[in-house]
Amino acid sequence: MPYDRCDRYDCDVLVIGAGIVGLSAAYAVTRAAPGTRVAVLEKERGPALHQTGRNSGVIHSGIYYRPGSLKARYAVRGAAEMVKFCAEHGIAHEVTGKLIVATEREELPRLHALVQRGRENGIPVRELGAAQIAEYEPNVRGLAAIHVGTTGVCDYGAVARQLAESLAASGGEVRYGAEVAAVDRRPWGVAVRTAGGAVVRARVLVNCAGLHCDRVARLAGDDPGMRIVPFRGEYFDLARPELVRGLVYPVPDPAFPFLGVHLTRGIDGGVHVGPNAVPALAREGYAWSAVRPRELAGTLAWPGSWRTARRHWRYGAGELHRSLSKRAFADAVRRLLPDIAEADLRPAPAGVRAQAVLRDGTLVDDFLIREAPRTIHVLNAPSPAATASLPIGRQVARRALGVLGAAGV
Ligand SMILES: Cc1cc2nc3c(=O)[nH]c(=O)nc-3n(C[C@H](O)[C@H](O)[C@H](O)COP(=O)(O)OP(=O)(O)OC[C@H]3O[C@@H](n4cnc5c(N)ncnc54)[C@H](O)[C@@H]3O)c2cc1C
Numbered sequence: 001m002p003y004d005r006c007d008r009y010d011c012d013v014l015v016i017g018a019g020i021v022g023l024s025a026a027y028a029v030t031r032a033a034p035g036t037r038v039a040v041l042e043k044e045r046g047p048a049l050h051q052t053g054r055n056s057g058v059i060h061s062g063i064y065y066r067p068g069s070l071k072a073r074y075a076v077r078g079a080a081e082m083v084k085f086c087a088e089h090g091i092a093h094e095v096t097g098k099l100i101v102a103t104e105r106e107e108l109p110r111l112h113a114l115v116q117r118g119r120e121n122g123i124p125v126r127e128l129g130a131a132q133i134a135e136y137e138p139n140v141r142g143l144a145a146i147h148v149g150t151t152g153v154c155d156y157g158a159v160a161r162q163l164a165e166s167l168a169a170s171g172g173e174v175r176y177g178a179e180v181a182a183v184d185r186r187p188w189g190v191a192v193r194t195a196g197g198a199v200v201r202a203r204v205l206v207n208c209a210g211l212h213c214d215r216v217a218r219l220a221g222d223d224p225g226m227r228i229v230p231f232r233g234e235y236f237d238l239a240r241p242e243l244v245r246g247l248v249y250p251v252p253d254p255a256f257p258f259l260g261v262h263l264t265r266g267i268d269g270g271v272h273v274g275p276n277a278v279p280a281l282a283r284e285g286y287a288w289s290a291v292r293p294r295e296l297a298g299t300l301a302w303p304g305s306w307r308t309a310r311r312h313w314r315y316g317a318g319e320l321h322r323s324l325s326k327r328a329f330a331d332a333v334r335r336l337l338p339d340i341a342e343a344d345l346r347p348a349p350a351g352v353r354a355q356a357v358l359r360d361g362t363l364v365d366d367f368l369i370r371e372a373p374r375t376i377h378v379l380n381a382p383s384p385a386a387t388a389s390l391p392i393g394r395q396v397a398r399r400a401l402g403v404l405g406a407a408g409v
Helices: 020-032 070-089 105-120 130-136 156-169 210-219 293-301 303-311 313-324 326-334 389-406
Strands: 011-016 038-041 098-102 125-129 144-148 152-154 173-175 180-186 189-194 199-207 226-238 247-250 262-265 271-274 345-358 368-372 375-380
Touching: 011 020, 011 189, 011 389, 020 038, 020 156, 020 199, 020 389, 038 156, 038 199, 070 152, 070 156, 070 389, 098 105, 098 130, 105 125, 105 144, 125 130, 130 144, 152 156, 156 173, 180 210, 199 210, 199 389, 210 226, 210 345, 210 375, 226 293, 226 303, 271 345, 293 303, 303 313, 303 345, 313 326, 326 345, 345 375, 368 389, 375 389
Parallel strands: 011 038, 011 199, 038 173, 098 247, 199 375
Antiparallel strands: 098 144, 125 144, 180 189, 189 199, 226 271, 226 345, 247 262, 262 271, 368 375
8 A cells, every 4th residue: 555745635524433432522523623535534434333332421521530640630521512412413312410339347437538529520410428418319238328419411422413514514434334454654644554455655644543543543554552441331221210319429539430230310211220241252342242252362361451451350350250240230229229120120231341461460540642653543442431522522623733833734
């Protein structure tokens, strides 16, 4: 696919991945610099078929994240923007508020620390004693809780579809069924080849490939210094949704970027229970039966995977047990919602998180955006990246336009 300087460009900015982050970045380019030619290549037949369409649908308030981190800044801002975006485009959403509930004494200091953190992040929180929990959730039990007013729910798949529509209305293009299989980067531009043999030439490449972002970085010739380790999150639907009014979360373990199995009343009125976090045996491994030996071998060959496993084996063993035994899963949920029985849990579609893991086994906590020549890589965009997608998109767009500017375009 070699090309030389005098070749025409098919677009100025080429984005890989039509999840919410890629679409938001592409849309932000057209907003910030009208007339810039933007194209998105997506391997699937439509937008949002992976993380964006398989999540809890929660508009996170930003309470959990370290003050000053990208997660904290973009989630707080992004939550407000997401509510506005949904309202403007008629997308189903609701600001429900949520409870974070401590069920064990040792969780109380961590609950208190969350109150402090929420206040540092400018989020309205109300502390509740055991008896006050029933004001919000009559069937939930705990020792203490906090109520976070700005949390909500929405349909992120619908948000992504709207972004694709708005992008098209501003002259951008999304090509589906276009898997990027090769990247050829030169000082003056980037050419990609799809699995179908089409070649697209651009001035700047933006990698928003989610579960495959590290592979795309390597296709471009960059060493991302991390690997995506896929963690499946399994869900059940609650057969008696009347047991839960809104959103109910446990106190998370600060050693992990996962929030623990929660109860979420979605915009469809159903209550979803989950997700847990178990290793997926393929990047898009939505069930234990989905195994891709090459991808699995890649995960196992990464030293960080083993170091993470060694460090967190006890937590991991608990999650595996609850994945393989519905009774154990129900027992865990009963800590928050004592009335539920195993039969109340009906299997629902799972999601897989793209979690960046460093060579030393560190689970990357914050969003990670890296620049390489003529390329912007989004290398870690786990939860709450759907909530934060509009600010993330603007940040990526700013960097891509910066590259164009530096190139004198
Ligand atoms: C179980 C679960 C629960 C979650 N809950 C929440 C929540 O409640 N609130 C929240 O804010 N966030 C939540 N998240 C996180 C959120 O879903 C993600 O952060 C967000 O969707 C990431 O978007 P993305 O565009 O980066 O990735 P994706 O949506 O995965 O999109 C990446 C796209 O790139 C495409 N692609 C990959 N490789 C190629 C290639 N070579 N060529 C072309 N296309 C390619 C893929 O097909 C895919 O469509 C959750 C995630 C999971 C998995």
